[in-house]
Each structure stands twice: as structure tokens, then as C-alpha cells.
Amino acid sequence: MTRTAPRRKVLISGASIAGPALAYWLNRHGHEVTVVEKAGALRSGGYPIDVRGTALDVVDRMGLLPRLRDAHIDLRRLTFLNGDGSEVTSLHPHAVTGGIEGRDLEIRRGDLTDALYEAVRDDVEFLFNDSVATLDQSAHGVDVTFRGGGSRTFDMVFGADGMHSATRKAIFGPEEQFHHYLGYCFAVFPMRNTLGLSHETVMWNTPGRAAALYATGDTDEVHAFLNFAQPEPPFDAFGDPQTQRELIAKVFADAGWQVPAILTALHDADDVFFDAVGQIRMPRWTSGRVALLGDAAYAPSFLTGQGTSLALVGAYMLAASLADRDHAGGFAAYEHTTRDFVTRNQNLVGKGGATLFPTTAEALAQRNARLRGLSTLPVPEPRPAHSSLTLPGPGDRVTRRSGSRPSHNGSCRS
Numbered sequence: 247m248t249r250t251a252p253r254r255k256v257l258i259s260g261a262s263i264a265g266p267a268l269a270y271w272l273n274r275h276g277h278e279v280t281v282v283e284k285a286g287a288l289r290s291g292g293y294p295i296d297v298r299g300t301a302l303d304v305v306d307r308m309g310l311l312p313r314l315r316d317a318h319i320d321l322r323r324l325t326f327l328n329g330d331g332s333e334v335t336s337l338h339p340h341a342v343t344g345g346i347e348g349r350d351l352e353i354r355r356g357d358l359t360d361a362l363y364e365a366v367r368d369d370v371e372f373l374f375n376d377s378v379a380t381l382d383q384s385a386h387g388v389d390v391t392f393r394g395g396g397s398r399t400f401d402m403v404f405g406a407d408g409m410h411s412a413t414r415k416a417i418f419g420p421e422e423q424f425h426h427y428l429g430y431c432f433a434v435f436p437m438r439n440t441l442g443l444s445h446e447t448v449m450w451n452t453p454g455r456a457a458a459l460y461a462t463g464d465t466d467e468v469h470a471f472l473n474f475a476q477p478e479p480p481f482d483a484f485g486d487p488q489t490q491r492e493l494i495a496k497v498f499a500d501a502g503w504q505v506p507a508i509l510t511a512l513h514d515a516d517d518v519f520f521d522a523v524g525q526i527r528m529p530r531w532t533s534g535r536v537a538l539l540g541d542a543a544y545a546p547s548f549l550t551g552q553g554t555s556l557a558l559v560g561a562y563m564l565a566a567s568l569a570d571r572d573h574a575g576g577f578a579a580y581e582h583t584t585r586d587f588v589t590r591n592q593n594l595v596g597k598g599g600a601t602l603f604p605t606t607a608e609a610l611a612q613r614n615a616r617l618r619g620l621s622t623l624p625v626p627e628p629r630p631a632h633s634s635l636t637l638p639g640p641g642d643r644v645t646r647r648s649g650s651r652p653s654h655n656g657s658c659r660s
């Protein structure tokens with residue numbers, strides 16, 4: 247009689263990008279996976295997201311690349327406007343983002359969450375409208391109680407619950423220790439495409455303020471985006487939509503161009519994503535039988551455009567690290583093989599990221615001069631950080647080596 251080892255039972259908190267991607271790979275590696283999501287269903291809103299570099303290999307290995315290529319937005323133009331609505335310059339978006347034409351993907355966030363969910367929903371248990379109430383680790387497992395009632399024991403628990411992760415708070419303590427605020431807040435919400443925009447973004451700026459409209463196609467709706475400098479994080483606004491709307495209305499009160507219409511749309515929108523622009527930086531992402539991934543562990547901020555790609559790559563590397571190891575060995579391999587990639591991408595801020603949103607008139611004039619110069623460059627340069635990790639192959643072991651750099655499998659390129 248053949249005896250097989252019992253499948254390890256694992257819980258993932260959060261069903262956005264990192265959670266379902268990890269669920270897919272852990273299931274493929276033979277784990278019994280449960281995902282708990284506090285929202286009642288998948289949340290599909292938000293600004294379009296980028297999948298680049300190594301993350302493309304992850305979605306390719308999941309068999310999702312053709313579907314995501316079909317969903318590619320093909321943004322053709324990025325137009326910058328002065329405070330009075332006059333044009334600064336119009337560019338190909340890749341000149342600013344460092345994306346690679348014909349390879350990198352830009353898709354609606356909901357198209358990616360749908361694809362990930364559909365890839366895994368038949369093999370994995372999803373608990374919507376619920377969340378973890380308590381986590382209690384022992385040598386034998388993690389005892390979890392759920393807010394919706396009931397308790398279970400898992401071999402491992404994973405926090406894929408975003409920038410303001412409750413899993414991180416429960417295991418590692420308050421967010422303030424890890425949150426590196428970058429001095430801005432932003433809101434994203436849908437509104438009517440009254441300007442007839444198509445496959446393009448138009449961005450208006452004054453010092454410390456930006457308003458953009460993003461048209462993914464010839465659709466009736468655009469994504470509105472408001473970004474503003476704020477010296478301290480407005481802690482009272484997080485989790486309080488009314489305070490968020492009041493804060494934004496105050497900041498943009500005298501703004502020109504389409505901003506009054508955007509503020510009206512904000513007032514009426516019921517699907518607003520508001521957050522601080524910041525990074526999560528932690529010395530360790532794992533503790534005992536609990537590991538963090540995605541924004542919960544290493545949010546890079548939208549200024550890098552790499553949040554989704556880090557979540558996808560992190561999910562793959564974490565599952566691959568655990569494939570033939572216990573939690574202690576697997577978590578050590580995950581930390582070791584993935585950190586350099588994460589750091590390189592987080593460090594993209596400061597190399598052209600926040601400089602898109604200058605806070606003084608002088609810095610804005612300099613930015614505009616730089617952007618006008620970019621429009622004369624024929625080929626934008628790709629960013630090496632996006633592809634600076636080679637995924638281990640399905641049969642490879644994610645190796646740990648002494649020294650600072652991982653080697654052949656899960657290797658980093660400079």
C-alpha cells in the first residue's frame with residue numbers, strides 16, 4: 247500500500263492579486279488551500295495595472311498570458327497639461343514608465359483579478375465576507391478564529407491582505423514601523439468619458455496636485471485619478487470615505503481644467519480607492535508559520551508601477567520555496583531569493599517616480615522641460631529592475647546559498 251503524506255492545510259488572507267496567485271501555486275504544489283476575503287466578492291475597481299518583466303513569466307506559467315494579452319489596453323498617448331489646461335507635451339506612455347512595447351502588459355485591474363480567480367476557484371476554497379479574528383501559533387500549527395464564527399487549525403497562514411494588512415499587524419505589530427510615507431495621497435474612481443478620450447491619459451498638474459483621466463478604450467467611462475502632496479499621512483481619512491472626499495474637495499477647491507467635474511464625479515462615485523502613497527519595508531516577511539507577500543510585505547507604491555508585478559512574483563517564489571520544504575526552510579528560501587528583486591523595484595522611486603508630481607513651481611517647470619525632451623527620444627529604455635529575477639523552473643529547487651546573492655535558481659541579474 248502506498249502511503250502519501252497528508253496535504254498541508256494553508257490559509258491565505260486576501261483575494262486580490264497576491265492571494266489568488268499564491269493559492270494557484272500552492273495548490274499546484276499539493277497544498278489544501280483556503281482563501282478568506284473580507285469583501286463580499288472580488289473587488290474589480292482601481293486604475294489599470296502593469297505586468298512587466300519577471301511577472302510576465304509568472305502569468306505565462308499559469309497559462310494566462312494569451313487571455314491577458316487580449317485584455318491589453320494599448321495606451322497610445324500620455325498628454326501633460328498646465329494648470330490652465332494648455333498642453334505641455336504629448337508622449338508615448340512607455341517613454342515615462344520604462345515599459346517595453348509589445349511585451350509588457352497594461353490591463354484593467356479587474357481583468358487580472360478575474361483571470362487569477364477563475365484559474366483557481368474550482369480547486370481552492372474561498373470564504374468571502376469574512377476575515378481572521380485571531381491567530382495563535384504553536385509548534386503544531388496556527389489556530390485561527392474567523393470573524394464570521396468558527397475556528398480551524400492550519401499548517402501555515404499567509405497575509406496577502408494589502409498595504410494595511412491585518413495579518414502583518416497581528417504578527418509583526420503596528421503599520422507605522424514599516425510604512426514609509428512618500429508624501430502624497432491619491433484617489434481613483436470611475437466617471438463618464440465626457441471628453442471622448444480613447445486609449446490615452448491626460449494629466450493636469452499644478453505644484454503638489456495632479457488630476458488625470460485615463461481612457462482604456464473607446465468606452466463611456468474613464469478612470470479619474472487625483473494625487474496631492476500631503477506632508478503627514480491623513481490617518482483620520484483612511485477607512486472613512488466621507489473624510490476622504492472632504493479632504494480632496496478642500497485640496498482641489500480652486501483647480502481649473504476638468505477638475506470641478508472630476509470632484510462632482512468623486513462626490514457621486516460609490517467605488518473610490520483612496521490611499522497614501524507609501525512603501526512597506528520590512529526586515530523580515532515571515533515569522534513562525536506565517537508569511538506575508540504582495541503589498542502586505544513589500545508595497546512599492548504606484549510610483550514604481552510594480553505593485554502587481556511584485557505580488558505575482560512574490561507568490562510564485564513563496565510557493566516554489568515551500569514546494570519541497572517545511573515552513574522554516576521554505577520561508578528562509580523565500581526571504582533569501584526574493585528580497586533583492588523587491589529592493590531593486592522599491593528603489594525605483596526616486597529614479598523618475600515621484601518626479602512626475604513636483605511640489606514646487608520650479609520643480610514643475612523642470613519636469614515639464616524634461617518631458618518635452620523625452621518626446622524627442624526614439625526608443626524608451628526598459629528598466630532592468632523589472633526583469634532582475636529569473637524564476638526557478640518547475641523541477642528546480644529554490645536554492646539558498648551563503649552570501650548576499652541567490653544563485654542559479656531564483657537568481658538575480660544586475
Ligand SMILES: Cc1cc2nc3c(=O)[nH]c(=O)nc-3n(C[C@H](O)[C@H](O)[C@H](O)COP(=O)(O)OP(=O)(O)OC[C@H]3O[C@@H](n4cnc5c(N)ncnc54)[C@H](O)[C@@H]3O)c2cc1C
Pocket residue numbers: 259260261262263264265282283284285289290291292293294295355376377378406407408409411412413434519539540541542547548553554557
Ligand atoms: C479595489 C482595489 C483597487 C485598487 N486600485 C489601485 C489603484 O488604482 N492604484 C494602485 O496603485 N493600487 C491599487 N490597488 C492596490 C493594488 O491592487 C496592489 O498594489 C497590488 O496589485 C498588490 O496586490 P495585493 O494582492 O498584494 O494587495 P491588494 O490589491 O491591496 O489586495 C488586498 C486584498 O486583501 C483584502 N483584505 C484586506 N484586509 C483584509 C482582511 N483583514 N481579511 C481578509 N481580506 C482582507 C482586500 O479586500 C483585498 O482584496 C487596489 C486594490 C484594491 C483592493
